[in-house]
Each structure stands twice: as C-alpha cells, then as structure tokens.
Ligand SMILES: [Fe+2]
C-alpha cells in the first residue's frame with residue numbers, strides 16, 4: 001500500500017466524459033479565468049518576499065514560467081476540445097482529456113498554492129487559530145503533529161505531486177491526502193492547504209535535501225487563507 | 234484522517250538521506266543483516282567517466298548530485314526495504330510484505346534506471362557519441378527501418394520525453410518477441426522497463442536531471458542530451474551482447 005492509494009481518478013476526466021469539454025472550463029470559472037480563458041493570477045507578494053525560505057529565483061520561475069505553461073496548456077487543450085466537439089469528433093476530444101486534466105490541475109493547484117503562502121514578516125508562519133486550530137487538534141492531536149504528518153506525506157510522494165490538507169465535506173473532518181503530478185483534489189474534499197512537492201518547487205535552493213524545504217515552508221504558510229477556506233460553508 | 238501505514242512512515246524516515254555518521258552506521262547494519270540473510274547488498278556503481286565529463290551538455294554539479302545523492306538514496310532505501318521485507322518474510326507477516334512491494338519497486342526501479350542511464354551516456358565528441366552510424370551500425374540501421382532515419386527517431390523520442398506529465402523516463406526498447414521490434418516507451422516515476430522489453434537507451438526526465446542547468450527549459454536538455462548518448466552501449470544492448478543485469 002502506498003500513496004497511490006490516495007490517487008483518485010481525476011475529476012476533470014470524469015467531468016469531460018459526463019458533460020462535454022467546454023463545461024469543464026466553466027466548472028473552473030473563478031480560478032483565474034477571464035472570458036473563458038485561463039489567465040495567470042498575480043502573486044499577492046513580490047518574488048523575493050518569501051526569502052530566505054523560498055528564493056526569489058524559484059518563485060519567479062515557478063510563477064512566470066511553470067504556472068504560465070499550465071495556463072497556456074489548459075487554454076490550448078480547451079480550444080482543441082471545443083474544435084473537436086464542434087466537428088462531432090469525440091474521439092479526438094477524449095484523447096485531449098489527459099492534457100486538460102494535467103494543465104487544468106496545474107493551474108488550479110498553483111493558484112491555490114500562491115494564496116497559501118505569505119511573507120514571514122506578514123501573515124506567514126505561526127500557528128492557526130480559531131475553529132481551524134480546534135479542528136486540527138481534534139483530528140491530528142496537535143498543530144505540531146499535523147505539520148509532522150504533512151511532512152511525512154510530502155516525503156512519501158514517489159515522483160512529482162502535491163500534499164493537501166483537505167476538509168471532507170461529507171464526514172466533516174480534516175484529512176491529509178497526496179495527489180500525483182497535477183491531479184487536483186476533488187470529490188468530497190475541499191482543498192485548504194496545498195504544498196507543491198515537484199522538484200521545481202525547491203531544487204534550485206535545496207537540491208536533494210527536500211526535507212529541509214518541507215520544514216522551511218511552514219515559515220511562510222498563510223494560515224489566514226487556510227482558515228477562510230475552512231470556514232467557507 | 235489518513236492512516237499512515239508502515240511504508241509511508243518508513244519512506245519518510247528514510248528519505249532524503251543525510252550524509253551523517255548515523256546514516257553510515259545504519260548502512261553497515263543493513264549490509265550485515267542482508268549478508269546474514271544470504272541476500273545481496275546493492276551498491277552504487279561508479280560512473281565510467283568524471284562528473285564534469287559531460288559538460289557543457291550536463292553540468293558537473295548536476296552529475297555529482299544525481300549520482301552521489303539521488304542514486305545513492307535509491308540504493309540505500311532499496312537495501313533497507315529488502316531488510317524489512319526479509320524480516321517480514323521470516324516473521325510470516327504477509328501484510329508487511331505486501332506493503333513493502335511499492336518501496337522495493339520504487340527504489341529498486343530507481344537503482345536499475347540510473348545504472349542503465351549512466352552507462353548509456355559518454356563524453357561528447359568521442360567514439361561512443363560522435364558518430365552513431367559508426368558506433369551502432371546494426372541499431373542505426375534498424376532505427377532507419379522503423380522511423381525512416383535517425384533524425385526522425387530523435388524527433389519522435391524527444392516528443393515522447395516532453396510529453397511525460399510529472400516525473401519519469403523515456404526509453405528506446407527492443408521487444409523480446411515480435412522479431413525484436415524497436416519501440417519508444419515512457420515509464421512513470423521510477424517504474425523500470427520490465428517484461429518482454431529490453432531497454433536500449435534511457436533518458437531521465439525527472440526535474441533533478443536538468444533543473445540546475447536548464448531550469449524550466451527541458452526542451453533544450455532533450456536536444457542537448459543527444460551529444461552525450463553512448464551509442465556503443467546502445468548497440469551492445471540492442472544486439473544482446475550487453476552483460477548488464479537489467480532486471481532485479
Ligand atoms: Fe509547481
């Protein structure tokens with residue numbers, strides 16, 4: 001048994017099969033979409049603002065190159081699917097579904113990630129408060145224990161992927177889940193806090209010492225964002 | 234709440250590996266345990282060239298980290314997983330044996346893949362790399378039959394490499410059946426090429442393989458790596474003359 005246990009079948013792929021492609025883009029409206037086109041969101045802080053925990057160079061490449069590539073890939077996948085669909089070529093539309101899932105997931109995940117971070121001199125770091133703090137203690141024992149379990153989940157990812165603190169809408173409790181590559185969190189889970197475990201997220205600064213990155217990132221976690229996602233009904 | 238099973242906890246404890254004295258002490262214990270159990274201890278193969286020998290196409294810093302840190306971690310974690318597995322076997326703990334399968338596959342695959350990779354690279358401008366038709370006459374002839382030419386093959390292989398979503402490898406393989414047909418395949422994470430296919434050459438598409446030098450420009454890495462592909466090794470594997478162990 002492994003982290004693959006937690007890899008659910010991507011929602012976007014299912015959505016494509018169920019309802020046709022253009023509606024998938026509609027379902028992602030609100031996350032960096034302008035007039036049906038995905039757009040790169042601005043960062044709410046400067047590239048260098050997370051130093052020394054995440055270098056300015058990593059942030060700049062990660063946002064302006066990697067995230068931009070997902071945005072471009074998503075728009076091109078949506079376009080290809082629209083064209084195929086208008087011609088009634090559903091086979092072609094289906095073959096593009098994995099690209100839609102990958103780039104769409106990459107766009108969603110990174111958009112959520114940037115909002116989860118903040119400079120250590122501002123909202124970054126510290127501990128959660130209020131109802132979120134109580135829920136974390138109830139489900140993980142303590143905030144420290146939660147951080148340890150999240151770091152263990154991150155370290156256990158074999159390849160590229162993400163670890164998430166999620167709220168289970170059905171059961172009402174908190175969970176840690178991992179996702180391979182750019183598979184987005186879906187189903188009963190509401191993503192509260194995501195950490196990018198792709199090598200591009202840390203390699204220029206931490207190289208193979210990824211455990212140091214997983215430890216350092218807690219200094220720039222924006223708990224206010226996590227709290228507001230948690231409290232949203 | 235997620236039940237972190239033994240393996241996940243185990244993997245998080247093992248990786249990444251610090252080069253501390255406690256790590257080398259546990260390495261000694263692992264070797265001792267494996268030997269007592271009559272099992273092989275896997276070791277990091279030395280590179281057949283210096284870390285800077287592939288410059289400027291792959292930097293010395295990348296090669297050193299990739300070999301001395303990443304590959305070493307796969308070897309160490311593989312040995313540790315084998316010790317745990319042997320212990321579980323001796324204790325008749327079937328659940329533990331099953332839960333260790335994935336760790337053995339991942340770290341064992343990492344060890345196999347990197348061992349193959351180092352040997353299918355060589356310094357640019359040498360007899361191994363400069364002239365594929367000279368170094369690998371049989372293979373290049375077969376590539377011509379399948380893809381129409383070396384340039385067409387490189388294009389198809391490059392497209393497969395760039396199409397990998399996440400971490401993984403691209404391989405030129407030879408089918409063991411079907412008249413030994415050549416194919417381009419990709420494997421995810423550290424899945425090795427197994428069963429019915431012989432790897433002829435492999436390219437690591439994990440970000441650690443190129444990021445320090447090429448950053449997000451992986452297309453340039455894919456283009457430049459042709460300068461350091463060891464066609465002699467590829468020919469030996471294709472012709473079945475290679476003595477490498479390609480399966481665990
Ligand atoms: Fe990323």
Ligand SMILES: [Fe+2]
Pocket residue numbers: 299303347437439441442
């Ligand atoms: Fe590698």
